[in-house]
Amino acid sequence: MINFQYARATDVADAIRQIAADPVARFIAGGTNLVDLMKYDVEKPLRLIDISRLPLKTVDETANGGVRIGALVPNTDVAYHPLIEKRYPLVSSAILAGASQQLRNMASTGGNLLQRTRCFYFYDVATPCNKREPGSGCSAINGINRINAILGTSEACVATHPSDMCVALAALDATVHVAGPAGTRTIAFADFHRLPGDTPERDTNLRPDELVTAVELPAQGFAANHSYLKIRDRLSYAFALVSVAAGLELEGGRIKQARLALGGVAHKPWRNPDVEASLQGKAPDRQAFAQAADLLLRDARALAHNGFKIDLARRAIIRTLTQAANGTPQIQSSKKIR
Ligand SMILES: Cc1cc2nc3c(=O)[nH]c(=O)nc-3n(C[C@H](O)[C@H](O)[C@H](O)COP(=O)(O)OP(=O)(O)OC[C@H]3O[C@@H](n4cnc5c(N)ncnc54)[C@H](O)[C@@H]3O)c2cc1C
Numbered sequence: 001m002i003n004f005q006y007a008r009a010t011d012v013a014d015a016i017r018q019i020a021a022d023p024v025a026r027f028i029a030g031g032t033n034l035v036d037l038m039k040y041d042v043e044k045p046l047r048l049i050d051i052s053r054l055p056l057k058t059v060d061e062t063a064n065g066g067v068r069i070g071a072l073v074p075n076t077d078v079a080y081h082p083l084i085e086k087r088y089p090l091v092s093s094a095i096l097a098g099a100s101q102q103l104r105n106m107a108s109t110g111g112n113l114l115q116r117t118r119c120f121y122f123y124d125v126a127t128p129c130n131k132r133e134p135g136s137g138c139s140a141i142n143g144i145n146r147i148n149a150i151l152g153t154s155e156a157c158v159a160t161h162p163s164d165m166c167v168a169l170a171a172l173d174a175t176v177h178v179a180g181p182a183g184t185r186t187i188a189f190a191d192f193h194r195l196p197g198d199t200p201e202r203d204t205n206l207r208p209d210e211l212v213t214a215v216e217l218p219a220q221g222f223a224a225n226h227s228y229l230k231i232r233d234r235l236s237y238a239f240a241l242v243s244v245a246a247g248l249e250l251e252g253g254r255i256k257q258a259r260l261a262l263g264g265v266a267h268k269p270w271r272n273p274d275v276e277a278s279l280q281g282k283a284p285d286r287q288a289f290a291q292a293a294d295l296l297l298r299d300a301r302a303l304a305h306n307g308f309k310i311d312l313a314r315r316a317i318i319r320t321l322t323q324a325a326n327g328t329p330q331i332q333s334s335k336k337i338r
Protein backbone atom coordinates (compact mmCIF):
# COMPACT_ATOMS: atom_id res chain seq x y z
CA MET A 1 0.00 0.00 0.00
CA ILE A 2 1.26 3.52 -0.80
CA ASN A 3 1.92 6.19 1.81
CA PHE A 4 -0.79 8.82 2.06
CA GLN A 5 -1.63 11.85 4.13
CA TYR A 6 -4.74 11.89 6.26
CA ALA A 7 -6.78 14.92 7.36
CA ARG A 8 -10.12 15.19 9.06
CA ALA A 9 -12.62 17.77 7.72
CA THR A 10 -14.24 19.85 10.46
CA ASP A 11 -17.33 20.91 8.51
CA VAL A 12 -18.71 20.91 4.96
CA ALA A 13 -16.98 24.19 4.06
CA ASP A 14 -13.67 22.82 5.35
CA ALA A 15 -14.11 19.59 3.34
CA ILE A 16 -14.68 21.62 0.17
CA ARG A 17 -11.76 23.91 0.92
CA GLN A 18 -9.48 20.91 1.37
CA ILE A 19 -10.57 19.11 -1.82
CA ALA A 20 -10.38 22.35 -3.85
CA ALA A 21 -6.79 22.81 -2.69
CA ASP A 22 -5.91 19.25 -3.77
CA PRO A 23 -8.37 17.82 -6.35
CA VAL A 24 -6.52 14.50 -6.56
CA ALA A 25 -7.20 13.86 -2.88
CA ARG A 26 -10.16 11.61 -2.02
CA PHE A 27 -12.92 11.91 0.52
CA ILE A 28 -13.27 8.90 2.76
CA ALA A 29 -16.55 8.12 4.54
CA GLY A 30 -17.11 4.51 5.73
CA GLY A 31 -14.04 3.37 3.78
CA THR A 32 -15.66 0.04 2.85
CA ASN A 33 -14.94 0.49 -0.86
CA LEU A 34 -12.10 3.01 -1.00
CA VAL A 35 -9.81 1.15 1.41
CA ASP A 36 -10.27 -2.10 -0.55
CA LEU A 37 -9.39 -0.27 -3.76
CA MET A 38 -6.28 1.18 -2.12
CA LYS A 39 -5.22 -2.28 -0.93
CA TYR A 40 -5.55 -3.57 -4.51
CA ASP A 41 -3.54 -0.57 -5.85
CA VAL A 42 -6.53 0.45 -7.96
CA GLU A 43 -6.88 3.80 -6.18
CA LYS A 44 -3.70 5.57 -5.08
CA PRO A 45 -4.74 8.81 -3.38
CA LEU A 46 -1.85 10.70 -1.82
CA ARG A 47 -4.26 12.39 0.58
CA LEU A 48 -7.46 11.26 2.29
CA ILE A 49 -9.96 13.77 3.61
CA ASP A 50 -12.02 12.08 6.30
CA ILE A 51 -15.62 13.31 6.11
CA SER A 52 -17.06 10.67 8.44
CA ARG A 53 -17.67 13.14 11.29
CA LEU A 54 -19.42 15.85 9.28
CA PRO A 55 -22.91 16.75 10.53
CA LEU A 56 -24.72 15.06 7.62
CA LYS A 57 -26.21 12.23 9.66
CA THR A 58 -29.90 12.98 9.94
CA VAL A 59 -33.03 11.86 8.11
CA ASP A 60 -35.48 14.77 7.94
CA GLU A 61 -38.90 15.40 6.46
CA THR A 62 -38.95 18.09 3.77
CA ALA A 63 -41.51 20.85 3.32
CA ASN A 64 -42.92 19.17 0.18
CA GLY A 65 -43.70 15.90 1.95
CA GLY A 66 -40.50 14.09 1.04
CA VAL A 67 -37.49 13.01 3.06
CA ARG A 68 -33.88 14.18 3.01
CA ILE A 69 -31.19 11.66 3.95
CA GLY A 70 -27.81 13.10 4.99
CA ALA A 71 -24.84 11.77 3.02
CA LEU A 72 -23.26 10.30 6.15
CA VAL A 73 -26.27 8.39 7.44
CA PRO A 74 -25.08 4.76 7.57
CA ASN A 75 -26.93 2.35 5.28
CA THR A 76 -28.26 0.43 8.30
CA ASP A 77 -29.75 3.56 9.85
CA VAL A 78 -31.47 4.46 6.57
CA ALA A 79 -32.89 0.95 6.16
CA TYR A 80 -34.33 0.82 9.69
CA HIS A 81 -35.36 4.46 10.02
CA PRO A 82 -39.11 4.58 10.85
CA LEU A 83 -39.83 7.15 8.11
CA ILE A 84 -38.04 5.10 5.49
CA GLU A 85 -39.53 1.77 6.61
CA LYS A 86 -43.03 3.25 6.54
CA ARG A 87 -42.95 5.49 3.48
CA TYR A 88 -40.08 4.13 1.38
CA PRO A 89 -39.90 0.37 2.10
CA LEU A 90 -38.43 -0.09 -1.39
CA VAL A 91 -35.29 1.71 -0.16
CA SER A 92 -35.13 -0.38 3.03
CA SER A 93 -35.49 -3.62 1.05
CA ALA A 94 -32.83 -2.66 -1.47
CA ILE A 95 -30.31 -1.72 1.23
CA LEU A 96 -30.97 -4.91 3.21
CA ALA A 97 -30.39 -6.97 0.07
CA GLY A 98 -26.80 -5.72 -0.06
CA ALA A 99 -23.49 -6.51 1.59
CA SER A 100 -23.58 -7.67 5.26
CA GLN A 101 -24.81 -6.14 8.51
CA GLN A 102 -21.27 -5.06 9.47
CA LEU A 103 -20.67 -3.42 6.10
CA ARG A 104 -24.05 -1.69 6.14
CA ASN A 105 -23.19 -0.30 9.59
CA MET A 106 -20.08 1.38 8.16
CA ALA A 107 -21.25 2.22 4.61
CA SER A 108 -22.57 5.77 4.13
CA THR A 109 -25.36 7.01 1.88
CA GLY A 110 -22.96 9.15 -0.19
CA GLY A 111 -20.36 6.39 -0.41
CA ASN A 112 -22.98 3.92 -1.60
CA LEU A 113 -23.74 6.19 -4.58
CA LEU A 114 -20.04 6.46 -5.40
CA GLN A 115 -18.95 2.84 -4.93
CA ARG A 116 -17.11 1.55 -7.96
CA THR A 117 -17.80 -1.36 -10.28
CA ARG A 118 -17.09 -4.95 -9.28
CA CYS A 119 -15.81 -5.91 -12.74
CA PHE A 120 -13.09 -8.51 -12.01
CA TYR A 121 -10.56 -6.79 -14.27
CA PHE A 122 -11.03 -3.39 -12.66
CA TYR A 123 -9.65 -4.91 -9.45
CA ASP A 124 -6.82 -6.80 -11.19
CA VAL A 125 -4.07 -4.27 -11.93
CA ALA A 126 -2.17 -6.85 -14.00
CA THR A 127 -4.85 -6.59 -16.72
CA PRO A 128 -5.85 -3.74 -19.08
CA CYS A 129 -8.92 -1.78 -18.00
CA ASN A 130 -10.10 1.50 -19.54
CA LYS A 131 -11.91 2.49 -16.36
CA ARG A 132 -8.81 2.08 -14.19
CA GLU A 133 -6.29 3.20 -16.83
CA PRO A 134 -7.92 5.08 -19.72
CA GLY A 135 -6.76 3.90 -23.14
CA SER A 136 -5.36 0.57 -21.91
CA GLY A 137 -8.24 -1.54 -23.29
CA CYS A 138 -11.11 -3.54 -21.86
CA SER A 139 -10.28 -7.06 -20.68
CA ALA A 140 -13.91 -7.96 -20.00
CA ILE A 141 -15.29 -7.57 -23.52
CA ASN A 142 -13.50 -10.71 -24.70
CA GLY A 143 -12.81 -12.11 -21.26
CA ILE A 144 -14.85 -13.56 -18.39
CA ASN A 145 -17.89 -11.32 -18.67
CA ARG A 146 -20.63 -13.29 -16.90
CA ILE A 147 -21.27 -10.43 -14.45
CA ASN A 148 -21.01 -7.61 -16.97
CA ALA A 149 -23.58 -5.38 -18.62
CA ILE A 150 -26.22 -6.13 -21.24
CA LEU A 151 -27.53 -2.59 -21.69
CA GLY A 152 -25.91 0.79 -22.42
CA THR A 153 -22.45 -0.68 -23.00
CA SER A 154 -19.72 0.84 -25.17
CA GLU A 155 -16.66 -0.51 -26.93
CA ALA A 156 -14.62 0.96 -24.11
CA CYS A 157 -16.39 -0.60 -21.11
CA VAL A 158 -19.10 -3.14 -20.24
CA ALA A 159 -19.05 -2.70 -16.44
CA THR A 160 -22.13 -2.57 -14.23
CA HIS A 161 -22.90 -0.33 -11.29
CA PRO A 162 -23.00 -2.55 -8.19
CA SER A 163 -25.30 -0.68 -5.79
CA ASP A 164 -28.66 -2.03 -4.65
CA MET A 165 -29.80 1.14 -2.90
CA CYS A 166 -29.24 3.18 -6.06
CA VAL A 167 -31.69 1.02 -8.02
CA ALA A 168 -34.44 1.91 -5.55
CA LEU A 169 -33.41 5.59 -5.51
CA ALA A 170 -33.56 5.66 -9.31
CA ALA A 171 -37.04 4.14 -9.34
CA LEU A 172 -38.23 6.68 -6.78
CA ASP A 173 -36.86 9.69 -8.69
CA ALA A 174 -34.50 10.80 -5.93
CA THR A 175 -32.42 13.97 -6.13
CA VAL A 176 -28.77 14.24 -5.10
CA HIS A 177 -27.66 17.38 -3.23
CA VAL A 178 -24.03 18.37 -3.70
CA ALA A 179 -21.77 21.19 -2.56
CA GLY A 180 -18.57 22.46 -4.16
CA PRO A 181 -16.37 25.53 -4.47
CA ALA A 182 -18.97 27.12 -6.78
CA GLY A 183 -21.81 26.59 -4.28
CA THR A 184 -24.54 24.00 -4.01
CA ARG A 185 -26.57 22.26 -6.71
CA THR A 186 -28.92 19.33 -7.15
CA ILE A 187 -28.63 16.48 -9.65
CA ALA A 188 -31.60 14.35 -10.69
CA PHE A 189 -30.82 10.73 -9.87
CA ALA A 190 -31.17 9.71 -13.53
CA ASP A 191 -28.36 12.16 -14.38
CA PHE A 192 -26.07 11.29 -11.47
CA HIS A 193 -24.52 8.09 -12.84
CA ARG A 194 -23.22 7.95 -16.43
CA LEU A 195 -23.05 5.42 -19.22
CA PRO A 196 -19.45 4.48 -20.09
CA GLY A 197 -19.25 5.91 -23.63
CA ASP A 198 -15.63 6.66 -24.39
CA THR A 199 -14.90 7.97 -20.88
CA PRO A 200 -15.56 4.95 -18.64
CA GLU A 201 -13.17 6.33 -16.04
CA ARG A 202 -15.98 8.72 -15.07
CA ASP A 203 -18.73 6.90 -13.17
CA THR A 204 -20.83 9.96 -12.32
CA ASN A 205 -21.45 13.60 -13.17
CA LEU A 206 -20.16 14.69 -9.76
CA ARG A 207 -17.18 17.01 -10.19
CA PRO A 208 -13.93 15.92 -8.51
CA ASP A 209 -14.12 18.85 -6.07
CA GLU A 210 -17.75 18.30 -5.08
CA LEU A 211 -19.16 16.63 -1.97
CA VAL A 212 -22.46 14.76 -1.86
CA THR A 213 -24.35 16.25 1.08
CA ALA A 214 -27.75 14.51 0.91
CA VAL A 215 -30.20 12.42 -1.08
CA GLU A 216 -33.79 13.63 -1.24
CA LEU A 217 -36.83 11.45 -1.85
CA PRO A 218 -40.07 12.93 -3.21
CA ALA A 219 -43.37 12.40 -1.40
CA GLN A 220 -44.54 9.40 -3.50
CA GLY A 221 -42.86 6.33 -2.01
CA PHE A 222 -45.03 3.54 -3.52
CA ALA A 223 -45.23 2.02 -0.03
CA ALA A 224 -48.42 0.01 -0.68
CA ASN A 225 -47.30 -1.61 -3.92
CA HIS A 226 -43.56 -2.11 -4.28
CA SER A 227 -40.95 -4.86 -4.40
CA TYR A 228 -37.16 -5.20 -4.69
CA LEU A 229 -35.95 -8.50 -6.08
CA LYS A 230 -32.25 -9.29 -6.21
CA ILE A 231 -30.95 -12.36 -8.06
CA ARG A 232 -27.40 -13.32 -7.14
CA ASP A 233 -25.10 -16.33 -6.93
CA ARG A 234 -25.44 -16.59 -3.12
CA LEU A 235 -28.36 -15.51 -0.96
CA SER A 236 -26.24 -13.01 0.96
CA TYR A 237 -22.97 -11.16 0.63
CA ALA A 238 -23.05 -11.11 -3.16
CA PHE A 239 -23.68 -8.45 -5.77
CA ALA A 240 -26.69 -8.56 -8.08
CA LEU A 241 -26.58 -10.44 -11.35
CA VAL A 242 -29.93 -8.79 -11.96
CA SER A 243 -32.08 -6.77 -9.59
CA VAL A 244 -35.43 -5.08 -10.05
CA ALA A 245 -37.04 -2.21 -8.13
CA ALA A 246 -40.73 -1.77 -8.86
CA GLY A 247 -43.38 0.62 -7.57
CA LEU A 248 -47.01 0.82 -8.68
CA GLU A 249 -49.85 3.19 -7.90
CA LEU A 250 -53.14 1.40 -8.51
CA GLU A 251 -56.57 2.94 -8.91
CA GLY A 252 -59.81 1.18 -9.79
CA GLY A 253 -58.01 -2.01 -10.73
CA ARG A 254 -55.71 -0.19 -13.19
CA ILE A 255 -52.15 1.12 -13.07
CA LYS A 256 -52.15 4.86 -12.49
CA GLN A 257 -48.38 5.20 -12.21
CA ALA A 258 -45.50 2.74 -12.55
CA ARG A 259 -41.81 2.80 -11.70
CA LEU A 260 -39.30 0.20 -12.80
CA ALA A 261 -35.52 0.18 -12.48
CA LEU A 262 -32.94 -2.56 -13.04
CA GLY A 263 -29.62 -3.19 -11.32
CA GLY A 264 -26.72 -5.43 -12.36
CA VAL A 265 -27.35 -4.88 -16.05
CA ALA A 266 -25.77 -1.52 -16.92
CA HIS A 267 -23.22 1.12 -15.91
CA LYS A 268 -26.04 2.90 -14.07
CA PRO A 269 -29.44 1.90 -12.66
CA TRP A 270 -31.46 1.23 -15.82
CA ARG A 271 -34.78 3.00 -16.20
CA ASN A 272 -36.90 4.05 -19.16
CA PRO A 273 -39.81 6.46 -18.50
CA ASP A 274 -41.45 5.38 -21.81
CA VAL A 275 -41.77 1.84 -20.49
CA GLU A 276 -43.32 3.12 -17.26
CA ALA A 277 -45.75 5.29 -19.28
CA SER A 278 -46.71 2.25 -21.37
CA LEU A 279 -48.10 0.60 -18.23
CA GLN A 280 -50.39 3.49 -17.36
CA GLY A 281 -54.09 2.64 -17.59
CA LYS A 282 -53.46 -1.09 -18.01
CA ALA A 283 -54.68 -3.85 -15.73
CA PRO A 284 -51.77 -5.04 -13.53
CA ASP A 285 -51.48 -8.48 -15.09
CA ARG A 286 -48.83 -10.77 -16.50
CA GLN A 287 -49.45 -9.69 -20.09
CA ALA A 288 -48.83 -6.01 -19.30
CA PHE A 289 -45.75 -6.85 -17.23
CA ALA A 290 -44.30 -9.10 -19.95
CA GLN A 291 -44.78 -6.34 -22.54
CA ALA A 292 -43.03 -3.85 -20.23
CA ALA A 293 -40.15 -6.30 -19.71
CA ASP A 294 -39.72 -6.81 -23.45
CA LEU A 295 -39.73 -3.06 -24.03
CA LEU A 296 -37.22 -2.35 -21.27
CA LEU A 297 -34.89 -5.08 -22.56
CA ARG A 298 -35.40 -4.35 -26.26
CA ASP A 299 -31.85 -3.08 -26.76
CA ALA A 300 -30.16 -5.67 -24.53
CA ARG A 301 -27.05 -7.24 -26.07
CA ALA A 302 -25.26 -10.28 -24.67
CA LEU A 303 -21.52 -10.80 -24.41
CA ALA A 304 -20.08 -14.32 -24.61
CA HIS A 305 -20.95 -15.34 -21.04
CA ASN A 306 -23.84 -13.18 -19.88
CA GLY A 307 -26.65 -14.02 -22.31
CA PHE A 308 -28.53 -15.66 -19.43
CA LYS A 309 -29.06 -12.21 -17.92
CA ILE A 310 -31.51 -11.17 -20.62
CA ASP A 311 -33.99 -13.94 -19.88
CA LEU A 312 -33.29 -13.70 -16.16
CA ALA A 313 -34.06 -9.98 -16.21
CA ARG A 314 -37.27 -10.56 -18.17
CA ARG A 315 -38.54 -13.09 -15.66
CA ALA A 316 -37.39 -11.00 -12.70
CA ILE A 317 -39.24 -7.93 -14.01
CA ILE A 318 -42.49 -9.86 -14.41
CA ARG A 319 -42.14 -11.40 -10.96
CA THR A 320 -41.26 -8.14 -9.22
CA LEU A 321 -44.11 -6.21 -10.83
CA THR A 322 -46.47 -9.04 -9.87
CA GLN A 323 -45.24 -8.89 -6.27
CA ALA A 324 -45.75 -5.12 -6.28
CA ALA A 325 -49.24 -5.39 -7.74
CA ASN A 326 -50.25 -8.02 -5.18
CA GLY A 327 -48.79 -6.05 -2.27
CA THR A 328 -46.53 -9.02 -1.47
CA PRO A 329 -43.00 -7.61 -1.71
CA GLN A 330 -39.93 -9.80 -1.70
CA ILE A 331 -38.78 -10.07 1.93
CA GLN A 332 -35.02 -9.76 2.23
CA SER A 333 -33.35 -12.41 4.38
CA SER A 334 -31.77 -9.88 6.76
CA LYS A 335 -35.22 -8.45 7.47
CA LYS A 336 -36.57 -11.84 8.49
CA ILE A 337 -33.95 -12.35 11.19
CA ARG A 338 -34.20 -8.88 12.65
C1 LIG B 1 -17.63 -7.53 0.64
C2 LIG B 1 -18.55 -6.41 0.21
C3 LIG B 1 -19.81 -6.73 -0.26
C4 LIG B 1 -20.68 -5.71 -0.67
N1 LIG B 1 -21.91 -6.03 -1.17
C5 LIG B 1 -22.74 -5.04 -1.61
C6 LIG B 1 -24.02 -5.34 -2.17
O1 LIG B 1 -24.40 -6.50 -2.26
N2 LIG B 1 -24.78 -4.30 -2.60
C7 LIG B 1 -24.36 -3.00 -2.50
O2 LIG B 1 -25.11 -2.11 -2.89
N3 LIG B 1 -23.17 -2.70 -1.99
C8 LIG B 1 -22.36 -3.68 -1.56
N4 LIG B 1 -21.12 -3.36 -1.06
C9 LIG B 1 -20.63 -2.01 -1.22
C10 LIG B 1 -20.93 -1.08 -0.10
O3 LIG B 1 -22.32 -0.80 -0.09
C11 LIG B 1 -20.12 0.18 -0.37
O4 LIG B 1 -18.75 -0.17 -0.21
C12 LIG B 1 -20.49 1.31 0.53
O5 LIG B 1 -21.82 1.71 0.33
C13 LIG B 1 -19.57 2.51 0.29
O6 LIG B 1 -19.83 3.49 1.31
P1 LIG B 1 -18.61 4.04 2.18
O7 LIG B 1 -19.16 5.10 3.03
O8 LIG B 1 -17.89 2.95 2.87
O9 LIG B 1 -17.72 4.66 1.02
P2 LIG B 1 -16.13 4.90 0.96
O10 LIG B 1 -15.43 3.61 0.72
O11 LIG B 1 -15.68 5.74 2.12
O12 LIG B 1 -16.06 5.79 -0.33
C14 LIG B 1 -16.41 5.28 -1.60
C15 LIG B 1 -16.19 6.38 -2.64
O13 LIG B 1 -17.13 7.43 -2.44
C16 LIG B 1 -16.47 8.68 -2.24
N5 LIG B 1 -17.31 9.38 -1.27
C17 LIG B 1 -17.81 8.87 -0.11
N6 LIG B 1 -18.68 9.73 0.44
C18 LIG B 1 -18.71 10.83 -0.38
C19 LIG B 1 -19.43 12.06 -0.35
N7 LIG B 1 -20.30 12.35 0.63
N8 LIG B 1 -19.22 12.94 -1.35
C20 LIG B 1 -18.35 12.67 -2.36
N9 LIG B 1 -17.65 11.52 -2.43
C21 LIG B 1 -17.84 10.61 -1.46
C22 LIG B 1 -15.07 8.32 -1.76
O14 LIG B 1 -14.15 9.34 -2.11
C23 LIG B 1 -14.82 7.04 -2.54
O15 LIG B 1 -14.37 7.34 -3.83
C24 LIG B 1 -20.25 -4.36 -0.60
C25 LIG B 1 -18.98 -4.04 -0.11
C26 LIG B 1 -18.13 -5.05 0.29
C27 LIG B 1 -16.76 -4.68 0.81
Ligand code: SF4
Pocket (backbone or CB within 6 Å): 117, 119, 120, 121, 122, 128, 129, 130, 131, 132, 137, 138, 139, 140, 141, 148, 156, 157, 158, 159, 200
Ligand atom coordinates in the same frame (compact mmCIF):
# COMPACT_ATOMS: atom_id res chain seq x y z
S1 SF4 C 1 -15.69 -3.59 -18.38
FE1 SF4 C 1 -14.94 -1.57 -17.77
S2 SF4 C 1 -14.20 -1.95 -15.71
FE2 SF4 C 1 -14.29 -3.96 -16.71
S3 SF4 C 1 -12.31 -4.30 -17.74
FE3 SF4 C 1 -13.63 -3.31 -19.22
S4 SF4 C 1 -13.10 -1.14 -18.97
FE4 SF4 C 1 -12.44 -2.16 -17.11
